[in-house]
Amino acid sequence: MQPYTLTIAESLDHLQKKELTSKDLVESCLQRINKTETKLHSFISVFEEKAMRRAEEEDNKRQQGQSGSLSGIPISIKDLLCAKDTATTCGSKMLENFISPYNATVVEKLENEGAVIIGKVAMDEFAMGSTSETCAFGVPDNPWKEGYITGGSSGGSASSVAGGQCLASLGSDTGGSVRQPASLCGVVGLKPTYGRVSRYGLVAFASSLDQVGPLTRDVRDCALMMNCIAGYDEKDSTSVKIDKGDFRQSLEAGVKGLKIGVPREYFGEGLNEDVEKIVRNGVAILEDAGAEVMDVSMPHTEYCVAAYYLIAPAEASSNLARYDGVVYGYRDGTADSLMDMYKQTRSQGFGDEVKRRILIGTYALSSGYYDAYYKKASQVRTIILNDYKKVFEQCDAIISPVAPTAAWKRGESADDPLALYLSDIFSLSANLAGVPGLSVPGGFTADGLPVGIQLQGPHFREDILLKLAYNIEKSTNLANVLPEIQQ
Ligand code: GLN
Secondary structure (H helix, E strand, O other): OOHHHOOHHHHHHHHHOOOOOHHHHHHHHHHHHHHHHHHHOOEEEEOHHHHHHHHHHHHHHHHOOOOOOOOOOEEEEEOOEOOOOOEOOOOOHHHOOOEOOOOOHHHHHHHHOOOEEEEEEOOOHHHOOOOOOOOOOOOOOOOOOOOEOOOOOOHHHHHHHHOOOOOEEEEEEOOOOOHHHHHHHOOEEEEOOOOOEOOOOEOOOOOOOOEEEEEEOOHHHHHHHHHHHEOOOOOOOOOOOOOOOOOOOOHHHOOOOOEEEEEHHHHOOOOOHHHHHHHHHHHHHHHHOOOEEEEEOOOOHHHHHHHHHHHHHHHHHHHHHHOOOOOOOOOOOOOOOHHHHHHHHHHHHOOHHHHHHHHHHHHHHOOOOOHHHHHHHHHHHHHHHHHHHHHHHHOOEEEEEOOOOOOOEOOOOOOOHHHHHHOOOOOHHHHHHOOOEEEEEEEEOOOOOEEEEEEEOOOOOHHHHHHHHHHHHHHHOOOOOOOOOOO
């Protein structure tokens, strides 16, 4: 048995029984990284020495009976989460040399529970994208098929977990960036309810939509990660004071009597046949397990893309105004006036997609256009929230595709940003409404590419999603299935 192939729960069990040490586990992942990284490019930085030191510490603590709930477990984090004294690049030249002076709350929580942060992983620049191809420091590759995208923006998180390089990862999801790469790489990904997990120390993209979420090899591990990262944080003013309970508790409770809505708008034109089959199979699994399946309507789904691609860029244009060469990161040193320094710094530091978003966002917020664009989009957002409210009066959760297709070849979407935006159609609404969404592996396309099934539920009902996903996972047998990676 190679330790890197274990889930978190299995590893903890072996650690407890002294059949494995944290050092073995971390070393196994580091070796796996060494072997596969030339192919996968998941990481922007790997903390070899520090991780081994931390593993030893955790082994010692365990000896003394002081271990935490994730003691000695190697975890990667997306490179937009601040980890003290390490670079946090956000996948951008702009922050290439930025060293975090403090820990994000989620990083603090992981370390308090004994997790070993093994490195920081690749992402679309400032989390803007669905392929991870806009990362300034190497593009991650899909562990299931060479030359295919991982999805994005948490692509490095997904490839590092699916590729056996770590046991779990933290990503962020503003419009699908945890769920979609999880789907495309065959792992579990959860976007928690807005306010459930602290955003303190997460570099902001669109603050009213951003949530940190775990990517794991199976549903139980997802619950374990949530137990660690969820909870109120006074450092995040949008964090919600609500009991988190134990996310593992409901996993095995069964789904009998639960009502599952199948929103008809999610099954229209443009949905790949294999993806549809896999999602319908997920519906059948839940029905067989005793859930009541019903047809429901989310009538405003088609407006999600337009609303999101105004609101997210508007917030981004404001959040990214701070990167002007004065306080953080990159500065063009050749300019001879302040104005030129701003201009040149931003022209050189940001990539094309980030610039596109800043332009759209600034335009949408400018006086004269604010009412027509930003305000309108905010109104649409309320309408979408109302769609969810109505649907959740009829059912406990909804089931759908995460994305219209499986992974595609790298480079294929480079020239058509609009088509790429449209591929987010099924994931954006959860962020607009703040509800939780989860992607669980559902099967493979005829080409051998993984496809996830999306479950969404009412605010703070992650427990329902985990329970449903656990049932699907049991039936598909797709927990912790790792691809062969050709060396
Ligand atoms: N693909 C979406 C975008 O490009 C979502 C990104 C995300 O969730 N961070 O904005």
